[in-house]
Amino acid sequence: MARSAWWLLALGLLGCLNARAASPVWAVRGAHNTVYLAGSIHLLRATDAALPSALASAYADSARLVMEIDLGALDAQEMAHTLLTHGALPEGTTLRGALGAARYQRVRAAAATLGLPVTALEHETPWMVGLQLTELEYLHLGFDPAQGVEQQLLQRALADHKPTAGLEQLADELAVFDTLSAREQARFLDMVVADLADADSDTEAVLRAWRSGDAVQLAALLAREYRSFPTLYQALVTGRNRRWLPEIEQLLAHEENCLVVVGALHLVGAGGLLQLLRSDGHPARQLN
Numbered sequence: 544m545a546r547s548a549w550w551l552l553a554l555g556l557l558g559c560l561n562a563r564a565a566s567p568v569w570a571v572r573g574a575h576n577t578v579y580l581a582g583s584i585h586l587l588r589a590t591d592a593a594l595p596s597a598l599a600s601a602y603a604d605s606a607r608l609v610m611e612i613d614l615g616a617l618d619a620q621e622m623a624h625t626l627l628t629h630g631a632l633p634e635g636t637t638l639r640g641a642l643g644a645a646r647y648q649r650v651r652a653a654a655a656t657l658g659l660p661v662t663a664l665e666h667e668t669p670w671m672v673g674l675q676l677t678e679l680e681y682l683h684l685g686f687d688p689a690q691g692v693e694q695q696l697l698q699r700a701l702a703d704h705k706p707t708a709g710l711e712q713l714a715d716e717l718a719v720f721d722t723l724s725a726r727e728q729a730r731f732l733d734m735v736v737a738d739l740a741d742a743d744s745d746t747e748a749v750l751r752a753w754r755s756g757d758a759v760q761l762a763a764l765l766a767r768e769y770r771s772f773p774t775l776y777q778a779l780v781t782g783r784n785r786r787w788l789p790e791i792e793q794l795l796a797h798e799e800n801c802l803v804v805v806g807a808l809h810l811v812g813a814g815g816l817l818q819l820l821r822s823d824g825h826p827a828r829q830l831n
Contacts, residue, residue, distance in 0.1 A: 566595045566596070566597035566598065566756045566829070566830050566831060567581060567582040567595060567597075567598065567753050567754070567756050567761075567807060567810075568580070568581045568582075568595070568597040568598050568601050568756075568829070568830045569581075569810070569817060569827035569828060569829050569830065570601075570827065570828050570830060571795060571820060571825050571826070571827045571828075572795075572825075573794070573795030573796060573797065574795070574796065575797075575798050576794075576795070576797050576798055576799055576800050576801070577604070577800045577801075578791065578794050578795050578800070578801050578802075578803060579601035579604070579605060579800070579801070579802045579803065579830075580791075580803050580805070580810060580816060580817070580820075580827060581598050581601060581692070581802060581803070581804045581805075582753060582761070582805070582806070582807030582808075582809075582810045582811070583691070583692040583693055583804045583805060583806055583807060584691060584692055584749075584750065584753055584807065585688065585691040585692065585693060585806065586681055586686035586687060586688050586690065586691045587686060587687065587690040587691055587692070588685045588686055588687065588690065589685075589687055589690050590685075592687075592690035592695070594692065594695060594696075595754060595756075597830040597831065598692070598696075600830075601802050601830070602696055602699060602700075602802050604800050604802075605705075605799075605800045605801050605802035606705065606706075606799035606800055606801065607705065607706050607707070607708060607799065607801045607802070608696055608697070608700045608705060608706070608707045608708075608801075608802050608804070609707070609708045609709065609710060609794070609801060609802065609803045609804070610693050610696075610697075610707065610708075610709055610710070610803075610804050610805070611693075611709060611710055611711060611716065611804075611805050611806065612709040612710070612711055612712060612713050612716055613707050613708050613709030614693055614694070614697050614707070614709075615697055615700065615701065615707040616707070616709070617713065621713075622713060625713050625714050625717060626671075626717070628714075629668075629671075629714070629717040629718065629720065629721065630667055630668055630670075630671035630717070631666055631667060631668065631671075632666050632667065632668055636666075637665050637666065638650070638661070638664055638665050638666070638667060638669070638672065639665070641668075641669060641725065641729070642669065642729055642732070646729060646732075646733065647661075649733075649736055650664075650672065650676075650732060650736060653676055653736045653739060654672075654676060656739075657676060657679040657680060657683065657739075658679075659675070659676070659679060668720070668728060669725075669728040669729050669731065669732040670720040670723060670728045670731055670732070671720075672732055673731050673732040673734075673735035673736075676735055676736065676739065677735055677739075677742075680739050680742050681742065681746075684742060684743050684746070686746075692804060693804055696802075696804060710786075710787045710790050710791075710803075710805070711783070711786065711787070716783075719778045719779055719782070719783065720778070722778050723774065723775065723778060727772075727774055727775065730772065731772070731775060734772065745764070748764055749761065749764050749807075752764060753807055756829060758810070758811045758812075758817070758829070759811075761807055761808075761811050762808075762811035762812030762815070780808055780809060780814065781813075781814035783809070784809055784814060784815065784816050784819060785814075785819070787805070787809075787816065788816065788819050788820070788823070791803060791816065791820070792820075792823065792825070795825060
């Protein structure tokens with residue numbers, strides 16, 4: 544399974560950026576440096592993958608690239624082991640048994656539509672199945688993780704020999720799903736299956752708001768699905784934001800500028816990083 548799947552859960556996912564529009568990048572001044580905060584879209588279509596100019600400028604002005612996890616340090620074998628550790632059902636348990644007959648049949652139909660036999664998912668947790676179905680749907684729509692914001696910036700950083708870092712480890716990112724009960728995991732999978740048909744239109748709306756830096760609209764669009772599921776929102780978004788806040792505030796004490804790139808939903812709205820930083824006396828200025 545590619546890394547792109549779970550990123551989708553905390554972001555959102557092309558639209559035109561007019562000359563007077565804002566951008567999905569904010570600047571926070573430290574004592575001696577600037578920390579740029581950029582909302583990311585983890586997958587983009589190759590036909591419209593150009594990064595907003597403000598994001599390219601922030602990268603050029605930064606000595607370090609910080610992401611949710613350090614993609615430059617990921618080891619393929621370690622990643623596979625971590626996915627297996629967190630995403631597998633307990634021995635002797637099956638997806639059919641975990642979901643029940645009716646829900647299992649809905650998942651089976653959704654997987655078949657995407658060309659995935661449900662037997663391949665039989666020993667995976669409901670949340671892992673939800674991530675895989677989401678990933679496959681976006682791949683079918685033409686979105687490419689290699690064109691996503693982080694991957695584009697990572698390739699630039701590697702070419703420029705610019706150091707990279709992460710706000711958390713891959714195991715930390717996946718462990719948030721372990722906090723969900725079996726009932727909540729099944730409900731999350733229900734949400735994924737129900738939303739697959741609307742993924743294209745919903746995504747286009749999010750992309751337009753992202754490119755134009757419309758934080759209010761972005762927050763409304765991205766948070767819509769989570770309003771009726773506060774446990775999931777807390778686990779995926781606000782809880783992680785609070786854990787990341789001290790890491791970002793430490794960057795404000797450095798001498799060098801830094802670019803921090805996280806899923807767009809982590810920046811905006813109630814409990815977003817912009818609000819948390821402002822409450823701690825670090826207001827952010829949105830770049831044009």
